[in-house]
Amino acid sequence: MSDDRSERSDGKIVKMEIDYSATVDQRLPEYERLSHAVESLLSLEKQTRTASDMVSTSRILVAIVQMCYEAKDWDALNENIMLLSKRRSQLKQAVAKMVQECYKYVDAVTDLPVKLRLIDTLRTVTAGKIYVEIERARLTKTLANIKEQSGEVKEAASILQELQVETYGSMEKKEKVEFILEQMRLCIAVKDYIRTQIISKKINTKFFQEEGTEESKLKYYNLMIQVDQHEGSYLSICKHYRAIYDTPCILEDSSKWQQALKSVVLYVVLSPYDNEQSDLVHRISADKKLEEIPKYKDLLKQFTTMELMRWSSLVEDYGKELREGSAESPATDVFTCTEEGEKRWKDLKNRVVEHNIRIMAKYYTRITMKRMAGLLDLSIDESEEFLSNLVVNKTIYAKVDRLAGIINFQRPKDPNDLLNDWSHKLNSLMSLVNKTTHLIAKEEMIHNLQ
Incomplete structure (x- = not known):
């Protein structure tokens, strides 16, 4: 104007x-x-x-x-x-x-x-004045910082949440993201994880592909890791650590990318098995930088090899490395000696048991409950509980005959599939007989000519 x-x-x-x-x-x-x-x-x-x-x-x-x-x-x-x-x-x-x-x-x-x-x-x-909305937003952020410094964190979070900066057309995208990240941080500080997830959806992660956004990217994914750790969503945490690992400033520092990659490996292993988890495991396994953290590479390989694992052997081989680390390879904060760290260690044991049951379902059609419990190093009741959970989650198919103590892993075929299979085999047999008849007739004709 x-x-x-x-x-x-x-x-x-x-x-x-x-x-x-x-x-x-x-x-x-x-x-x-x-x-x-x-x-x-x-x-x-x-x-x-x-x-x-x-x-x-x-x-x-x-x-x-x-x-x-x-x-x-x-x-x-x-x-x-x-x-x-x-x-x-x-x-x-x-x-x-x-x-x-x-x-x-x-x-x-x-x-x-x-x-x-x-x-x-x-x-x-x-x-209510659009032409000074940026100044109002900055003033509100300053007020929230003052409240937080004086110990009124809940009030600071409430004040900052009044702002809907994503609707401010005159504000730069980077400043908007900083405001939203601050809103997320304060929500986590007051343990309002649901609101944090809602606010996080206001940020389009494609923004972090632009230059000069690395600091905001790391801040965002570290906040999301805290949210998903509270929810216990290991696969999401793994994806967040992958995003951190792929950040140029992290890749430039060997100690930082190694810690990030270790966390990626551990959280993908902790994730319950499904198609997405399986695909992610194989993509992570293809990363050549895993060669520099051999213990973690071997651990990941254990979960991709179609063989049974013994928990006692795994603890003996990897326990110290994962929980305490060494001078050359510091441990991550995944299995720390805290309540959350112990819970994740227990979940790792559960993933080992689930892996073993999937291997049995692949190689066995029928197995006794006693034999399965022996292979899993668990009691019969514990084995049955793990098996039931995998069946409920549709990870495997199994039917248990409790009276006989036998588990049947063979999936029953649909009558239509059986009929189609029989028809296909019969057609193959008749084609083979027909071809054989022609070959015999051909041999006889050649023999008669001679």
Whole structure:
């Protein structure tokens, strides 16, 4: 919009009638005493506002708040901000300039009560005004930080959640993402994981493919790891660590990418078996950098090899490496000596048992319950419980004859499939007989000719 045209608070666009620039230039330096200066400037502001002189009105509004700030008259500053913003037919651009000037004072003020009052005044003035939405968002973030530092984390989270920055058209994408990440962080701080998941969906992960977004990317995925650790979603955590592992700044530091890749391996192994998990295991196995962390590569290979594993042997071979690490290969925080770490260690044992049952289902059609329990190093009741869970999740098919103590892994065929199979085999047999008959007839004809 050109300088001779401006928009009023009611949305009406008006043209400048009189240019007061010369008058303002002459009279601004004359006002030294604050009260007299403000009073005179308010009179001049009325003239410039009525004439729709946006540039001069902006200069006057900025000058008034500057005088109040320099005089450290905080009451006058707050009163004039409210007064000037509410004046009839006030120009939007002038209000925006005044708010932008006042925003600079927020960081400069060291007295906390004064700062809070100024923020409150500016947030009141900017409420519901699109043309100062960015300033309002920044003020709200500052207020949330103050509340958090004073220990009022719940209130800080509540204040910041008021902002719907994803709808702000004038705000840069990077700043929007930073605001949303801050909202997620505060929600996690108050253990509101459901709201955190809802807020996280406002960020399109394609944004992290742009240059200069690595720091935001790492912050986002670390927050998502905390959310999914609370939910116990190991496959999602594995994907988050893969995203961290694929970040250029992580790949440049061998210690960082090794820790990330170790976490990827451990969480994919901890994930319950399904098609997606199986596909991810094979894709991770193809990573050549696994050669540099051989223990973790061997562990992953154990779960892709169609052989039974013994838990005691696995603990003996990998337990110390996974839980304590070594000087050359530090351990991750997956199996720490905490309640969560112990739970994940127990889940690893469960994954080993489930892997073994899947192998049995592949190689056996029928097996006794006693024999299966012996192979799993579990009691019969524990074996039956694991088997039942896998059947319920449709990972394998099995039927248990409890009286006979026999498990049948063979899936019954559909009658139509049986009939089709019989028909196909019969056709193959008849084709073979027909071909054989032709060959015999051919041999007889050749023999007769000789």
